[in-house]
Amino acid sequence: MAKFRRFIFKIIIYIAIAGLIIGGVWWGYKLYKKTSEVEGEIEKVTVSKGDIEVKFNDIGEVFPKNIIDVNSKVSGRIEELFIVEGKKVKKGERLAIIQPGQSEADKFIPIDVLASISGTVMCCESKGYYDEAAMARVGQRITGASNSSSPSCLMRIGNFNEMLVKLKVSEMEVFKLRAGMPVKIFIDALGHQIFQGRISMISPQADKDNRSGIKTFRVEAGINKYNKFLRPGITARVEAIMDSKKDILIMPLTGLFEEYGVNFAYLHIPGGKAKKVFIKTGLRGVRNIEILSGLKEKDEVYTDKPLNLEKSDDKM
Numbered sequence: 001m002a003k004f005r006r007f008i009f010k011i012i013i014y015i016a017i018a019g020l021i022i023g024g025v026w027w028g029y030k031l032y033k034k035t036s037e038v039e040g041e042i043e044k045v046t047v048s049k050g051d052i053e054v055k056f057n058d059i060g061e062v063f064p065k066n067i068i069d070v071n072s073k074v075s076g077r078i079e080e081l082f083i084v085e086g087k088k089v090k091k092g093e094r095l096a097i098i099q100p101g102q103s104e105a106d107k108f109i110p111i112d113v114l115a116s117i118s119g120t121v122m123c124c125e126s127k128g129y130y131d132e133a134a135m136a137r138v139g140q141r142i143t144g145a146s147n148s149s150s151p152s153c154l155m156r157i158g159n160f161n162e163m164l165v166k167l168k169v170s171e172m173e174v175f176k177l178r179a180g181m182p183v184k185i186f187i188d189a190l191g192h193q194i195f196q197g198r199i200s201m202i203s204p205q206a207d208k209d210n211r212s213g214i215k216t217f218r219v220e221a222g223i224n225k226y227n228k229f230l231r232p233g234i235t236a237r238v239e240a241i242m243d244s245k246k247d248i249l250i251m252p253l254t255g256l257f258e259e260y261g262v263n264f265a266y267l268h269i270p271g272g273k274a275k276k277v278f279i280k281t282g283l284r285g286v287r288n289i290e291i292l293s294g295l296k297e298k299d300e301v302y303t304d305k306p307l308n309l310e311k312s313d314d315k316m
Contacts, residue, residue: 042302042303042304042306043254043302043303043304044255044268044300044301044302044303045251045252045254045255045300045301045303046251046298046299046300047249047250047251047255047291047295047296047297047298047299047300047301048249048250048251048297048298049247049248049249049250049297050247050248050250050288051244051245051246051247051248051250052244052245052248052250052283052284052285052288052289052290053241053243053244053285054241054242054243054244054283054284054285055239055240055241055242055285055286056173056176056177056238056239056240056241056242057237057238057239058167058169058173058219058237058238059167059235059236059237059238060165060166060167060168060219060221060235060236060237060238061165061166061232061233061234061235061236062163062164062165062166062187062223062230062231062232062233062234062235062236063158063163063164063165063166063232063233064119064158064159064160064162064163064164064232065159065162065163065164065222066117066119066158066159066162067119067122067156067157067158067159067232068116068117068156068157068158069124069125069153069155069156070095070113070115070116070153070154070155070156070157071113071144071145071151071152071153071154072096072098072111072113072142072144072145072151072152072154073111073144073145073146074098074100074108074111074144074146074147075100075102075141075142075143075144075146075147075148076098076099076100076101076108076111076141076142076144077098077099077101077139077140077141077142078096078097078098078099078136078137078138078139078140078141078142078154079096079097079098079099079110079138080096080097080138081095081096081135081136081137081138082094082095082096083095083096083121083155084121085121085122085123085135085155086120086121086122087120087121088118088119088120088121089115089118089119089120089121089157090115090118091115091116091117091118092114092115093114093115094112094113094114095113095114095115095121095154095155096112096113096136096154097110097111097112097113098110098111098112098113098142098144100144113154115157116157117157117159118157118159119157119158119159119160120157120158120159120160121135121155121156121157122155122156122157122158122232123135123155123156124136124153124154124155124156125153125156135154135155136152136153136154136155142154158232160228160230160231160232161226162222162223162226163222163223163226163227163230164197164200164220164221164222164223165185165197165220165221165223165236165238166218166219166220167218167219167220167221167238168207168216168217168218168219169216169217169218169219170214170215170216170217171206171215171216171217174202174217174219176240176242177199177202177219177240178199178202179199179200179201179202180198180199181198181199181240182196182197182198182240183196183197183198183199183221183238183239183240184196184197184238184239184240185197185221185223185236185237185238185239186236186237186238186239187230187234187235187236188235188237189234189235190227190229190230190234193227195223195224195225195227196223196224196225197221197222197223197224197238198221198222198224199219199220199221199222199240200220200221200222201218201219201220202217202218202219203217203218203219205217221238243283245282245283245290248282248283248290249290249291249292249295249296249297250288250289250290250291251265251288251289251291251295251301252287252288252289253284253287253288253289254303255301255302255303256279256281256289257305262278263278263279263280263281264276264277264278264279264294265277265279265294265295265301265302266301266302266304266305266306266309267295267299267300267301268299268300268301268302268306269310272310273308273309273310274302274306274308274309274310275309275310276309276310277294277295278294279291279292279293279294279295280292280293280294
């Protein structure tokens with residue numbers, strides 16, 4: 001009877017061991033399947049031959065190259081205005097008459113205000129967020145240049161024969177630019193017309209926005225060709241090609257990883273574990289990056305860290 005009990009006990013132990021083994025295999029299989037399914041869901045991108053362009057893009061506004069504020073030399077009251085906004089005037093043309101003095105009792109000789117350049121009459125620039133651009137009015141009292149370092153603006157005159165785009169470029173982007181660099185200027189309001197131009201001015205110092213604290217540099221891009229439809233204030237997009245390479249080894253940026261200043265990728269190994277490979281990169285575009293070493297054409301890399309990853313010593 002004791003022998004029979006021991007026999008039954010051994011059978012139970014063997015069954016338990018077999019159950020553990022089968023359970024372990026099943027669990028391992030489920031884990032492998034789950035891992036495989038997860039990795040199968042991770043997108044892969046392919047290393048290939050292609051071209052890369054590094055571009056500068058920014059948004060600005062069109063302005064006349066030559067534009068001035070019209071002021072009176074003397075303080076007083078505007079007696080007459082001979083022009084309206086949008087009128088074309090010639091240099092030396094009479095624009096307004098100013099009656100000097102602080103009141104009607106002052107009997108000074110009226111002074112003419114003349115156009116110092118030829119161009120189109122425009123409103124004065126607004127001084128604040130809530131101020132609208134405007135021209136002076138008959139009867140308005142003004143401050144002259146002889147009495148103040150900030151005389152009243154009567155109007156502006158701009159010569160539309162030469163136009164440029166004014167930009168406010170971030171301190172991270174301004175160092176990509178140089179004076180004389182050719183640019184393309186896109187004017188969407190004119191049916192996506194493209195104008196050729198060049199960087200004509202880069203401010204040597206930054207302007208700081210008091211509200212946001214953001215620093216920008218004033219940059220101007222001259223438009224090469226006259227177009228009668230160009231108007232001040234029109235939005236323009238300026239584009240410049242900084243560098244380019246053709247028929248090089250490239251990889252989508254989604255496959256690139258970086259840690260401690262070192263670039264790497266997770267290489268897909270068909271039928272095996274994924275491998276972490278260190279790579280050297282070159283020119284970087286908007287979507288792709290140049291591969292100098294570490295990968296070859298037609299290699300596939302993951303866009304996220306795979307679970308089934310070969311152990312690595314993480315050394316170059």
